[in-house]
Amino acid sequence: MSEIILSLDGVSKTFSGKPAVRDLSFTVRRGEITGFLGPNGAGKSTSLRMALGILTPDAGEVSLFGGRPRANALERVGFLPEERGIYRKMKVIDVIIFFARLKGVTPVDARRRGLAMLEEFGLADVADSKVKTLSKGMAQKIQIISTLIHDPEFIILDEPFSGLDPVNQKALEQIVRARAEAGATILFSTHVMEHAERLCDQIVLVAKGRKVFDGNVEAALAMIPRRVILETVSEQDLAQTFAPLGEVVQEAGAADGARRWLIDLGPGIDAQDVLKACVDGNIRLLRFEPARAHLHDAFVHLVETSGQFSNETLAGEAV
Numbered sequence: 219m220s221e222i223i224l225s226l227d228g229v230s231k232t233f234s235g236k237p238a239v240r241d242l243s244f245t246v247r248r249g250e251i252t253g254f255l256g257p258n259g260a261g262k263s264t265s266l267r268m269a270l271g272i273l274t275p276d277a278g279e280v281s282l283f284g285g286r287p288r289a290n291a292l293e294r295v296g297f298l299p300e301e302r303g304i305y306r307k308m309k310v311i312d313v314i315i316f317f318a319r320l321k322g323v324t325p326v327d328a329r330r331r332g333l334a335m336l337e338e339f340g341l342a343d344v345a346d347s348k349v350k351t352l353s354k355g356m357a358q359k360i361q362i363i364s365t366l367i368h369d370p371e372f373i374i375l376d377e378p379f380s381g382l383d384p385v386n387q388k389a390l391e392q393i394v395r396a397r398a399e400a401g402a403t404i405l406f407s408t409h410v411m412e413h414a415e416r417l418c419d420q421i422v423l424v425a426k427g428r429k430v431f432d433g434n435v436e437a438a439l440a441m442i443p444r445r446v447i448l449e450t451v452s453e454q455d456l457a458q459t460f461a462p463l464g465e466v467v468q469e470a471g472a473a474d475g476a477r478r479w480l481i482d483l484g485p486g487i488d489a490q491d492v493l494k495a496c497v498d499g500n501i502r503l504l505r506f507e508p509a510r511a512h513l514h515d516a517f518v519h520l521v522e523t524s525g526q527f528s529n530e531t532l533a534g535e536a537v
């Protein structure tokens with residue numbers, strides 16, 4: 219097992235009597251990419267601030283590199299806060315050099331690395347522009363460069379994808395992956411599941427300040443019922459036939475003279491059992507499709523079954 223870089227153990231934080239984080243425990247291991255997921259207001263930013271010692275927990279323990287999060291530990295971290303803000307009147311390259319100098323990089327190295335990273339991010343031509351002339355997405359990329367400029371061994375990014383267009387989101391995914399391959403440990407928060415599904419070794423899901431899942435993407439997907447989509451060449455009601463296999467829903471949209479069924483498979487049932495039931499029952503099929511589960515579905519399922527949200531809340535919040 220690789221070294222634990224960060225651990226939160228029973229951490230809680232309340233603001234004006236309102237709990238933001240409740241009894242939260244999780245660990246981040248060296249070299250892994252961990253996604254910290256949850257709907258708006260779930261307590262992600264508060265937890266990340268406590269991980270870095272910016273906020274002090276009301277209860278519980280935080281350990282960063284094996285000790286309390288002190289200033290010397292923070293030199294080894296690159297943190298992108300959720301509140302974006304860089305000095306608007308400065309030149310882009312000077313902002314980057316400024317942040318690099320704060321983390322102990324020499325002026326010569328800071329300039330060299332800054333120019334190289336601007337190139338990598340497709341921003342070489344704005345090196346001498348004032349920050350205030352940049353678009354929001356470009357400014358965010360400058361902030362990401364400033365976070366990574368000292369080549370930190372632990373990178374913590376709070377909602378790094380928000381505010382970026384799809385092309386730049388993809389570019390950032392590649393940058394995150396490349397940093398991880400180069401040996402960095404990465405923890406990022408998001409409420410967009412696709413990024414987590416593509417990137418993460420581990421995910422920690424929180425809702426209303428509490429952890430509702432901790433494990434890898436495969437384990438999260440295994441928590442949701444697998445689904446088979448069927449279209450049958452029959453107007454016959456087959457709900458009873460399929461009932462022993464799981465939860466059956468009939469859906470509109472099938473061609474005339476056909477019916478479409480969604481079967482959320484019960485425990486121990488797999489798609490082959492559904493196919494066998496169709497063959498045994500002499501049911502003619504137009505379509506048979508075991509549906510691929512996505513982390514989004516697991517997220518909705520896990521948060522719903524944690525009993526802390528209504529469907530309406532989630533529909534507006536997830537992805």
Ligand SMILES: Nc1ncnc2c1ncn2[C@@H]1O[C@H](COP(=O)(O)OP(=O)(O)OP(=O)(O)O)[C@@H](O)[C@H]1O
Pocket residue numbers: 233234237238256257258259260261262263264265300409
């Ligand atoms: N400094 C603060 N003072 C008072 N309440 C706060 C403070 N910071 C956070 N909160 C509250 O704590 C709860 C959790 O907020 P937090 O920003 O940690 O959630 P989040 O998961 O990062 O949400 P989002 O995805 O919307 O950024 C919210 O109800 C928020 O209003």
